[in-house]
Amino acid sequence: MKLYDYPQAPNPRRVNIFLAEKGIQVERVPIDLMKGEQLTPEYRAKNPACDIPMLELDDGTCISQIRAICRYFEEIHPATPLLGSTPTEKALCEMWEHLAFMNGLLAVAEVFRNTAKGFADRAVVGPHNYPQSAELAERGRARVANFFTDFDKQLQGRDYVAGDFYSMADITTLVTCDFAKWIKAEIPAECTRLKAWYGRIAARPAVQANS
Ligand SMILES: N[C@@H](CCC(=O)N[C@@H](CS)C(=O)NCC(=O)O)C(=O)O
Structure with a gap:
Protein backbone atom coordinates (compact mmCIF):
# COMPACT_ATOMS: atom_id res chain seq x y z
CA MET A 1 0.00 0.00 0.00
CA LYS A 2 1.02 3.64 -0.45
CA LEU A 3 0.43 6.73 1.65
CA TYR A 4 0.20 9.97 -0.32
CA ASP A 5 1.91 12.42 1.96
CA TYR A 6 3.11 15.99 2.48
CA PRO A 7 4.75 15.79 5.92
CA GLN A 8 5.15 19.57 6.33
CA ALA A 9 1.35 20.03 6.59
CA PRO A 10 -0.59 19.47 9.84
CA ASN A 11 -3.12 16.89 8.69
CA PRO A 12 -0.63 14.42 7.20
CA ARG A 13 1.38 14.83 10.41
CA ARG A 14 -1.53 13.40 12.39
CA VAL A 15 -1.31 10.14 10.45
CA ASN A 16 2.49 10.13 10.49
CA ILE A 17 2.54 10.34 14.30
CA PHE A 18 -0.19 7.67 14.52
CA LEU A 19 1.85 5.30 12.34
CA ALA A 20 5.08 6.04 14.22
CA GLU A 21 3.35 5.26 17.55
CA LYS A 22 2.30 1.89 16.13
CA GLY A 23 5.67 1.24 14.50
CA ILE A 24 4.07 0.80 11.06
CA GLN A 25 6.21 1.43 7.96
CA VAL A 26 4.39 2.40 4.75
CA GLU A 27 5.66 3.43 1.34
CA ARG A 28 5.14 7.19 0.85
CA VAL A 29 4.21 9.00 -2.36
CA PRO A 30 5.05 12.70 -2.05
CA ILE A 31 2.34 15.13 -3.17
CA ASP A 32 3.61 18.70 -3.24
CA LEU A 33 0.77 20.93 -2.05
CA MET A 34 2.78 24.05 -2.92
CA LYS A 35 2.76 22.92 -6.55
CA GLY A 36 -0.95 22.04 -6.45
CA GLU A 37 -0.30 18.34 -7.08
CA GLN A 38 -3.44 17.49 -5.07
CA LEU A 39 -5.51 19.11 -7.83
CA THR A 40 -4.13 17.25 -10.86
CA PRO A 41 -6.59 15.07 -12.84
CA GLU A 42 -4.55 11.95 -11.91
CA TYR A 43 -4.76 12.62 -8.18
CA ARG A 44 -8.38 13.80 -8.38
CA ALA A 45 -9.31 10.48 -10.02
CA LYS A 46 -7.97 8.64 -6.97
CA ASN A 47 -9.20 11.13 -4.36
CA PRO A 48 -12.08 13.44 -5.38
CA ALA A 49 -11.69 15.26 -2.05
CA CYS A 50 -8.33 16.56 -3.39
CA ASP A 51 -6.68 16.41 0.02
CA ILE A 52 -3.74 14.77 1.75
CA PRO A 53 -3.14 12.24 3.24
CA MET A 54 -4.66 9.45 1.18
CA LEU A 55 -4.03 5.72 1.45
CA GLU A 56 -4.03 3.52 -1.64
CA LEU A 57 -4.34 -0.20 -0.92
CA ASP A 58 -2.68 -2.85 -3.06
CA ASP A 59 -6.01 -3.62 -4.78
CA GLY A 60 -6.36 0.05 -5.81
CA THR A 61 -8.89 1.02 -3.13
CA CYS A 62 -8.29 4.66 -2.17
CA ILE A 63 -9.08 5.87 1.35
CA SER A 64 -8.96 9.57 2.23
CA GLN A 65 -9.91 11.30 5.48
CA ILE A 66 -7.66 10.73 8.44
CA ARG A 67 -10.23 9.10 10.67
CA ALA A 68 -10.89 6.51 7.96
CA ILE A 69 -7.17 5.94 7.34
CA CYS A 70 -6.43 5.54 11.05
CA ARG A 71 -9.42 3.24 11.48
CA TYR A 72 -8.03 1.02 8.72
CA PHE A 73 -4.58 0.80 10.34
CA GLU A 74 -6.09 0.21 13.79
CA GLU A 75 -8.04 -2.75 12.38
CA ILE A 76 -5.05 -4.36 10.66
CA HIS A 77 -2.56 -3.51 13.46
CA PRO A 78 -4.60 -3.66 16.67
CA ALA A 79 -1.50 -3.81 18.89
CA THR A 80 -0.86 -0.45 20.60
CA PRO A 81 -4.48 0.72 20.29
CA LEU A 82 -4.77 4.44 19.57
CA LEU A 83 -8.53 4.65 19.01
CA GLY A 84 -9.48 3.28 22.44
CA SER A 85 -9.79 -0.31 23.74
CA THR A 86 -13.24 -0.62 25.31
N1 LIG B 1 -10.61 16.32 6.52
C1 LIG B 1 -9.33 15.94 6.00
C2 LIG B 1 -8.33 17.06 6.14
C3 LIG B 1 -7.16 16.90 5.22
C4 LIG B 1 -6.56 18.25 4.85
O1 LIG B 1 -7.17 19.29 5.07
N2 LIG B 1 -5.34 18.22 4.32
C5 LIG B 1 -4.71 19.43 3.82
C6 LIG B 1 -3.26 19.48 4.25
S1 LIG B 1 -3.11 19.91 5.97
C7 LIG B 1 -4.75 19.42 2.30
O2 LIG B 1 -4.80 18.36 1.71
N3 LIG B 1 -4.76 20.60 1.67
C8 LIG B 1 -4.89 20.67 0.25
C9 LIG B 1 -5.09 22.08 -0.22
O3 LIG B 1 -4.71 22.99 0.52
O4 LIG B 1 -5.59 22.25 -1.32
C10 LIG B 1 -8.86 14.66 6.66
O5 LIG B 1 -9.34 14.34 7.74
O6 LIG B 1 -8.05 13.95 6.07
Missing part, protein backbone atom coordinates in the same frame (compact mmCIF):
# COMPACT_ATOMS: atom_id res chain seq x y z
CA PRO A 87 -16.56 0.55 23.79
CA THR A 88 -16.51 3.56 26.12
CA GLU A 89 -12.89 4.45 25.31
CA LYS A 90 -13.58 4.13 21.59
CA ALA A 91 -16.53 6.49 21.82
CA LEU A 92 -14.64 9.01 23.98
CA CYS A 93 -11.65 8.94 21.64
CA GLU A 94 -13.88 9.56 18.63
CA MET A 95 -15.74 12.32 20.46
CA TRP A 96 -12.64 14.23 21.55
CA GLU A 97 -10.69 13.67 18.36
CA HIS A 98 -13.63 15.06 16.42
CA LEU A 99 -13.92 18.06 18.74
CA ALA A 100 -10.17 18.74 18.48
CA PHE A 101 -10.42 18.65 14.69
CA MET A 102 -13.64 20.65 14.35
CA ASN A 103 -13.09 23.25 17.06
CA GLY A 104 -9.28 23.34 17.03
CA LEU A 105 -7.59 22.38 13.81
CA LEU A 106 -10.31 23.74 11.54
CA ALA A 107 -10.43 26.95 13.58
CA VAL A 108 -6.70 27.49 13.04
CA ALA A 109 -7.18 26.65 9.36
CA GLU A 110 -9.98 29.20 9.20
CA VAL A 111 -7.51 31.91 10.24
CA PHE A 112 -4.58 30.64 8.19
CA ARG A 113 -6.40 30.00 4.93
CA ASN A 114 -8.35 33.25 5.10
CA THR A 115 -5.22 35.36 5.63
CA ALA A 116 -2.22 33.68 3.91
CA LYS A 117 -1.39 35.30 0.57
CA GLY A 118 -0.83 31.97 -1.20
CA PHE A 119 -4.44 30.90 -0.51
CA ALA A 120 -6.17 33.84 -2.21
CA ASP A 121 -8.91 31.69 -3.79
CA ARG A 122 -8.17 28.50 -1.82
CA ALA A 123 -9.76 29.38 1.52
CA VAL A 124 -11.27 25.89 1.82
CA VAL A 125 -9.48 22.56 1.19
CA GLY A 126 -10.99 20.52 -1.61
CA PRO A 127 -11.91 20.49 -5.27
CA HIS A 128 -13.72 23.84 -5.28
CA ASN A 129 -12.25 27.34 -5.03
CA TYR A 130 -13.57 29.78 -2.43
CA PRO A 131 -12.43 33.36 -1.80
CA GLN A 132 -10.88 34.46 1.48
CA SER A 133 -13.00 36.19 4.11
CA ALA A 134 -11.54 38.59 6.69
CA GLU A 135 -14.61 38.00 8.88
CA LEU A 136 -14.03 34.26 8.97
CA ALA A 137 -10.37 34.85 9.85
CA GLU A 138 -11.40 37.05 12.77
CA ARG A 139 -14.00 34.55 13.95
CA GLY A 140 -11.38 31.80 13.65
CA ARG A 141 -9.10 33.64 16.11
CA ALA A 142 -11.90 33.69 18.69
CA ARG A 143 -12.52 29.99 18.10
CA VAL A 144 -8.82 29.15 18.59
CA ALA A 145 -8.80 31.04 21.90
CA ASN A 146 -11.83 29.02 23.03
CA PHE A 147 -10.24 25.78 21.86
CA PHE A 148 -7.30 26.38 24.22
CA THR A 149 -9.50 27.12 27.24
CA ASP A 150 -11.99 24.30 26.49
CA PHE A 151 -9.23 21.70 26.18
CA ASP A 152 -7.46 23.03 29.26
CA LYS A 153 -10.70 22.43 31.14
CA GLN A 154 -11.05 18.92 29.66
CA LEU A 155 -7.60 18.04 31.01
CA GLN A 156 -8.64 18.78 34.58
CA GLY A 157 -8.12 15.49 36.45
CA ARG A 158 -7.15 13.64 33.25
CA ASP A 159 -3.73 12.65 31.94
CA TYR A 160 -4.92 12.54 28.34
CA VAL A 161 -7.54 14.33 26.27
CA ALA A 162 -10.06 11.47 26.09
CA GLY A 163 -9.40 10.06 29.58
CA ASP A 164 -6.65 8.00 31.19
CA PHE A 165 -5.41 6.52 27.90
CA TYR A 166 -3.22 8.04 25.16
CA SER A 167 -5.08 8.20 21.85
CA MET A 168 -5.61 9.85 18.49
CA ALA A 169 -7.45 12.59 20.39
CA ASP A 170 -4.08 13.59 21.89
CA ILE A 171 -2.37 13.46 18.51
CA THR A 172 -4.91 15.76 16.85
CA THR A 173 -4.87 18.13 19.83
CA LEU A 174 -1.06 18.32 19.81
CA VAL A 175 -0.91 18.90 16.04
CA THR A 176 -3.50 21.65 16.48
CA CYS A 177 -1.41 23.38 19.19
CA ASP A 178 1.60 23.32 16.84
CA PHE A 179 -0.46 24.44 13.82
CA ALA A 180 -1.68 27.38 15.91
CA LYS A 181 1.91 28.70 15.92
CA TRP A 182 1.47 29.30 12.16
CA ILE A 183 -1.06 32.01 13.05
CA LYS A 184 1.06 33.18 16.00
CA ALA A 185 -1.33 31.72 18.58
CA GLU A 186 0.24 29.95 21.57
CA ILE A 187 -1.27 28.03 24.47
CA PRO A 188 -2.06 30.87 26.94
CA ALA A 189 -0.02 30.89 30.17
CA GLU A 190 -3.18 30.44 32.25
CA CYS A 191 -3.95 27.12 30.49
CA THR A 192 -1.57 25.34 32.84
CA ARG A 193 -3.06 21.85 32.37
CA LEU A 194 -2.91 22.10 28.58
CA LYS A 195 0.66 23.39 28.77
CA ALA A 196 1.80 20.53 31.03
CA TRP A 197 0.01 17.96 28.85
CA TYR A 198 1.63 19.50 25.72
CA GLY A 199 5.10 19.12 27.25
CA ARG A 200 4.52 15.43 27.94
CA ILE A 201 3.00 14.60 24.53
CA ALA A 202 5.54 16.64 22.53
CA ALA A 203 8.35 14.65 24.19
CA ARG A 204 7.07 11.31 22.89
CA PRO A 205 9.54 9.74 20.42
CA ALA A 206 6.83 9.32 17.73
CA VAL A 207 6.02 13.02 17.98
CA GLN A 208 9.68 14.05 18.02
CA ALA A 209 10.30 11.94 14.92
CA ASN A 210 7.52 13.85 13.12
CA SER A 211 8.28 17.42 14.18
